[in-house]
Amino acid sequence: MHPTTQLLQEARDKVTFPIQDLTKLIYGNEEIYETFMKAQKIIASEPSIRNHPDYHNWGRKEQIIKSYEKLRIMHQHFNLANAAHWTPILSLFQGTTPSAVSFGMTVPALRFLGTDEQFNLWGPKFLTMEIVAAYAQTEIGHGSDVQNLETTATYDSQSNDFILHTPSVSAVKFWPGELGFLSNYALVYAKLIFNGKNKGVHPFMVQIRDNSTHKPLKGVVVGDIGPKLGYSTKDNGFLAFENYRIPLNSLLARYVRIENGQFSRHGNEKISYASMMVSRQLIIFIYPRMAAQSLTVAIRYSITRQQFTNDKGIENSVLEYQTQQDKLLPRLATCYGMIFAGLRIAELVDDNFHRVQKKDFSTLQQSHAILSALKAWSSQWVVDTAEWCRLSCGGHGFAHYSGIPAIYFDTAPNVTLEGENQVMYLQVARYLLKVLQYVEKNPEKVPFYFNFVLHIKETLANQSTDFGQLLKLTLTLQLISVAKKIKDSMGTGKNFQQIWNEVVGVQLLSVAQRYAEYFTYLVFQEYISNANPQVKEILQQLCDLYSLQVILDNPNTLIESGRINVEQFKQLNETKIELLNKLKPQALGLVEAFNFSDNALRTCIGCHDGKPYEYIYEWATKENSVNIKGVPQAVNDLMGTKIKARL
């Protein structure tokens, strides 16, 4: 057997748990898993859409067109209107997926904010990809602060329609994905001006390009915003309107309407959260799976990569080094926690949608808070994990051929888009403080995943160093502390908003992140209790390592409160080392449970048969178009000129 293949095989032989049982847990249900496996096969076997080693040498336009072609072909094999078909596929492509904004943002907004007639008018065309529709909210001047968007939609009572207008440069829509050139429609958020009065920001479904020529319609200025940090296949765009008339029916009218010349509101305005929930839920569901891809590459490579000889004269696999395990195994443990959190959140969001459709808004705010916390926490974690995986692969990790750099920059935007992370955390903190207020007068209002606030006294009195207990204690202490600081600051001459922005901002972010970590712990425990006996032990070890790493990353609260002394802290560090030792032989099985094909990993250093060096050399020499096509004549001429000049 090839020597590095042998190393991987030996590592596989050491795995002691049934891998397929974890696979079932990871994918949640058969339909998702089967779609995922089928999609991997199709992508790898159809030459026109196969992930290509030379992809990162291609120009941006070529990448975008190829990406769109891939999606169209996948659309012939799967019903992409069905999220169970669509979501598992997203992590398998080179480049971000065109139409993800249309499916993930515009369609849900249309479903929740439009009437049934409006959905039936546009929805089917968007879902079959006959038309792509951008989600145009952000402007050059404002993103997070939606209420201060400047685009206006002025109702004209004479013609019973709206005039859409961009009054300044800062009002130009900027950043929406698929706006650059794919979309024919955009869901435009604009200030509705009715009888001279500002009625707030509302969504309007607007045609921006001709359906047959694909040219911008008169009064519409639209285009691509240019290159970004990665994200090359996404045509993020700009959009401005010059007194552009749109029909009355453009206003999504489930909750606001203009009828017979009268403006009226209906139902609960908080519904607007609901449409953003789909895309945030997707971020939590999909992207930790891309972190799992980078971990698969890094762990396989770390087994096959050998550096320095041991006392028996044998070279060590770099995964044998404790420091390498420390880079990768706590992240692997956290990855499992995030995958489970993503699955649970999908259920919570689904339940919330069913309620909302029956006009029951009771779970809306808690779902929003959980989603916001996990969106913020997981998106940053995924990017950090890709970076650590890259570092753990040394020089070869830096090459696109490793597959890891693209994961880094294709996931980096998630920290900012769909709600900038810190802004999300602040909303979570606001909800946590609200839930804290329920304790005295309305304890029955405290939702299940927030019921730690009902046990504050017991938590503070509990002296256990159980990891879950320590996570709960940290969260509780931070929440009490920030609530107290806000209360104490009220007498200092500052108003609430000033205190929020200037006095407690950092603490608010911290408590919100602690909540995300604690929620993940709770869900992890639920999965362990429901798991079959063969995988309970490995899951418990992963959960322990996850929790311990979280505690060790942020021990300040426990130390400052005197709840952990130096000896206990040392012991926690020792326990972590023991867990690294236990999990190291299982690491390969834990990443291979995700079952990514080599083509889906887009790697030459983390393949299943473990021959990194052969593939690196093969890709560099045989797949690299820079070598195949040769250096352009202009470079030769230039070099010649310089040499002559020096002489």
Ligand SMILES: Cc1cc2nc3c(=O)[nH]c(=O)nc-3n(C[C@H](O)[C@H](O)[C@H](O)COP(=O)(O)OP(=O)(O)OC[C@H]3O[C@@H](n4cnc5c(N)ncnc54)[C@H](O)[C@@H]3O)c2cc1C
């Ligand atoms: C790749 C990509 C794709 C995108 N796709 C779309 C799309 O399809 N449709 C669309 O409409 N938009 C899209 N956007 C825009 C995106 O939604 C916004 O950029 C995002 O919401 C952040 O808003 P902002 O740019 O205004 O950041 P800002 O809010 O200006 O953030 C700048 C800084 O200010 C801080 N900050 C802001 N407010 C507060 C506060 N209240 N308290 C404390 N700190 C604060 C932030 O934490 C951040 O550090 C996309 C953006 C990117 C990068």
